[in-house]
Amino acid sequence: MSIYLDKNSKVFVQGITGSEGSYHTGRMLAYGTKIVGGVTPGKGGQKTTHGLPVFNTVKECIEATGATHQCIFVPPAGAGDALLEAYEAGVRFSVCITEGVPVHDMLKVAGTTPGMRIIGPNCPGLVSPGQSLVGIMPGHVFKEGNVGLISRSGTLTYEVVDGLTRAGLGQSTCVGIGGDPIIGTTFVDCLREFAKDPQTKALVLCGEIGGSDEEEAAAFIKQHLSHMPIVAFIGGRNAPPGKSLGHAGAIISGSFGTPQSKVSAFQAAGVPVADRPSQIPELLKERMAARV
Amino acid sequence: MSIYLDKNSKVFVQGITGSEGSYHTGRMLAYGTKIVGGVTPGKGGQKTTHGLPVFNTVKECIEATGATHQCIFVPPAGAGDALLEAYEAGVRFSVCITEGVPVHDMLKVAGTTPGMRIIGPNCPGLVSPGQSLVGIMPGHVFKEGNVGLISRSGTLTYEVVDGLTRAGLGQSTCVGIGGDPIIGTTFVDCLREFAKDPQTKALVLCGEIGGSDEEEAAAFIKQHLSHMPIVAFIGGRNAPPGKSLGHAGAIISGSFGTPQSKVSAFQAAGVPVADRPSQIPELLKERMAARV
Amino acid sequence: MNLMEYQGKELFRRCGIPVPRSQHCKTPDDVAAFIEKNPGKWVVKAQVLMGGRGKAGKIKFATNAQEGRTVAREIMATPMPPNRQNPKGEAINSLLVEETVEIEKEAYCAITVDRATKKPSVIVTRFGGMDVEEVHEQHPESFKYHFVDTAIGYWPFVGRGLAFGAELDNGYRKQFPAIVAGMYDLFFRYGAKLVEINPLVLTKDGRVVAADAKIEIDDDGLFRHPEFKEWQAVLPLDEDEKLASEAGLGIRNFRRFGGTVGTMANGAGLAMGTMDAVKNAGGEIANFLDVGGGADAQRVRNCYELVVNHTAAKVLFINIFGGITRGDEVAKGIVTAMKETTSRKIPLVIRLTGTNEVEGRRILAEAGMTPVETMDEGAKRAVELAAGA
């Protein structure tokens, strides 16, 4: 097993004839992902360079192909529209790669798509190694195994996975949830799934400064996953202080999202926090050994 | 039993200190309705002339009183707001008496309050005779019994009920659903409830020209309620042709809502259509006798 | 409240819906002066609420100032021809002078309120430029609908899906979603019950423009739009609407039918039922009149005088079943109105029941009026009186 995605998941690509969409469709196919078609309005009836059917609308696409999983490569102005088109057509799993989606589009989408699992936006997608890859991650760094991974960062995720794989720690599913202010899937959402997945025996969480997702994840772990070996990492502990996002936001979240508050939260949940990505494999092995 | 409303339903009134709200609260109390309080922003902490507590917000009101049923007497501009305030506070049954609510407010309300039963707007409310009356209906014309009644009209409903009562036909619940373009509860919604109500042994439907609610009700009856004695009446068969509501609306509904299309639909469902309100009791008695 | 074409197109402009360049003119001289300054091919269109302008010869072309003045005079010379709802036709008080567009294709698009789904409905067909009822008879399968989820609102995929589904010419595709977005914006921003573009023209040079505009604003939402007051003032009312308005009633609360039995009731449903009862009793109806909720003396007097002075009624059947309306107040209203009115007297048949009926009947009795018991009885009595009078 794995979460969200397995070898039978039928995937379609929105924006399949664009340069990024087309390129990454090829790479996903090469990985073994079951891509069954794509959508580009106005190019319905054509075939992609990979020989996949192109449709004008999501509705036509899923009716013809039976696809259930969507991957979005459309420009920022169209990403919210693509998500809602898919939602109204009945799609309930969507990965939005697009960077720069207006936050208000995501506010609207998040508030009006109950029951839809959205990964991202501004994320690298997810991989269930050996089964399926949806997104833009470099497939060759992954290896099938028992470690689940959740990460807010894109490129840093690859770094961490690379380290796990080199250390012989394969993965069940790796989810890049994205770093935008409003994302469809949080740490806790993923933790709930991993908690139900028999393949997953250990977890790695890659957080970042800002927001309070890590604190919430730590609280969830403390309550529901204290039996599982888990290691965390917080990126950006030497990051520049950005321009203030406004006092109001910080006050609301009840947290200024400092690295320290996140580290403390994880430690309080019994989760060690690695100082650098390269420490993660050994820390995880220690935890796994301790439980056996 | 009865539908929607019984002697235990705890009711609060929004706009309770306004002249209409206050007057009809008194009449409802006199009927025996369990009114437990009301809302008028800015008058929280006061008591009404009937000695009921007044609150600033719906949330405070239902927390303090345990009320579950709402009755709205606020001006048209505030009716949508009152419905949504109640919805967010957790109220799931609301009767909106207000006439002249902008149709766009109701479009928004109808689309965003899943699970809430709204009667109206622009309706006289409902009565479960002998138990509870919510709205502006004249209580003395009703009598407890086994006939369920659904009506799009206000004053015409009283006419029909008066006739039933004089003929010895008491009622289980009488619902005035209102005649606005967008209403919370349709004939079919009520039929579904009556179908489940053991007290209700017969039904009267008072329709009007326009729209296609009656046609849908007839189709529902044909499929689910063919065992029940039912009589219909269509008001306005000599009504003036109003200014056109636009071709588009008529085309969509698939029906111009003529009296004839409604009469035919009911007849096709085996439901006799009375020529005038005064015929309803005898027609209903005939149907009831035929089934026994 | 229905808007005229030039008003509708003004709202289109505000909402980003492309329309041909145009000028609203009140006189033939204005038309001539405008064309003088703006040479080109222009179309001059009567600004009226009634349909069928083309067939009535109220849309004409002009290529120079003199021609513009001539066609404008021709158009304004006679009112729109009468129909059942407008037995006197409709006077033409202004014109829209509009750039002519080279038509490649004509489509139809509307947004309206769908009662059954309780949602705004977007309707498209590739057959535009003709009467939509005709299209519906000839090409019913050409209509495509989308019921918009008001929680989600309008997003471009809706327009895109409709353009594909209705098989609009490919030239429409890119501009269509934004045009529907503008229509939806207008629909909500101004509280419209109908926003209709017929035809939505694809021009030979690849633009998509709204060549006509039909908009109905929800009267109940007008209080949020004081900016419409000015337009409201210039909109033509038919005779019945004018009379209703002068009597302080809603413009839809009164309508005449030419018979001899006047009616007056509280609530549209009962008012219609009262007419049905008169018909059933063999009488000819003089009018429909819904006196509304709070029927005080002034209101009752106005309604009485409206019927007496403006219909052929020989008797007035007043039918009140009190709910929100209180019987005692109506009774007081009737008594005072009959005392104060300076119009001629016709016999009243009064039926008064419902809320506070006992007190109401007492007040009437003290004034020497005896109400009847039921609606049917009242209708019968009224018909007899009308026949005997």
Place this chain on the structure above:
Amino acid sequence: MNLMEYQGKELFRRCGIPVPRSQHCKTPDDVAAFIEKNPGKWVVKAQVLMGGRGKAGKIKFATNAQEGRTVAREIMATPMPPNRQNPKGEAINSLLVEETVEIEKEAYCAITVDRATKKPSVIVTRFGGMDVEEVHEQHPESFKYHFVDTAIGYWPFVGRGLAFGAELDNGYRKQFPAIVAGMYDLFFRYGAKLVEINPLVLTKDGRVVAADAKIEIDDDGLFRHPEFKEWQAVLPLDEDEKLASEAGLGIRNFRRFGGTVGTMANGAGLAMGTMDAVKNAGGEIANFLDVGGGADAQRVRNCYELVVNHTAAKVLFINIFGGITRGDEVAKGIVTAMKETTSRKIPLVIRLTGTNEVEGRRILAEAGMTPVETMDEGAKRAVELAAGA
């Protein structure tokens, strides 16, 4: 994009949020001329993005033209005092001359994006007119929140409930829901991430007005608002933002720290991780630099020159883990950039892996560059080179 007070208040006006009468002025003479024509009690406020204007003496009062000119000169004479983020302070290029209001009460109201609930959050406290962080420390219980369901949108009951909940003075109650409606309208219409009024003043004559305006617009939504271009042009960028912008990067993609190890990586997460690695290896970071997704030769060259010419870097650690970024393209970019740049040369430490890494490494090898294997190794080498250089 943060707006200045006068810009924010212009949006307030468009959205129906009451603000005091005011005039935006660019010179002391403009101030004097305006007060000359409009006698009264005026307050003159520096228009800057930095906070703390009052404490810095950049808000002054004037009751006649001469006084207006004098205080305007005083305010504009020196920039805002520097702080950590703005080490040079901020120049004062314009002023807002505003009607003084008689303050009865001051409250605080804001709408912002709440990450946890994924909803717009309306925040109110009855303690306005002071630093909101201070209020949060002293009166944390005074804050009341409402998370708006975006499907339902803002309705007056939200504002009403907050006014009662936050125990705003009774004078606020009637006007408050409409003011929050205006803020919510602004929030969505212009794609704001923050709309803040502090203080929201209840005046002695019973009006409620926004005495200040703080608005942050979502940069990702700016493409929908070409009308902001003009304002964007006059907004001050700090030095780092200016440099990033000139190099064709997003204004948040570059920041300097004064150390000797330059960094450049693809993706903010990896860029932060790269800095962490340098720190862990005992080095001092020269800069943060996220090269972004598509790193072509021109982009790489710009980034290289940005680090070489504007930081104290003695070495540049380039750390690329390809995903959407393709290793071969970055490699080509690095080779071409180093060939073409006219700036001085500093040693590069390159780590290149991920998508198309084999091809990328080949390209680097052909140009005589040998990439390191891991991030830690690269950081170590870079720190050594910086120390040895």
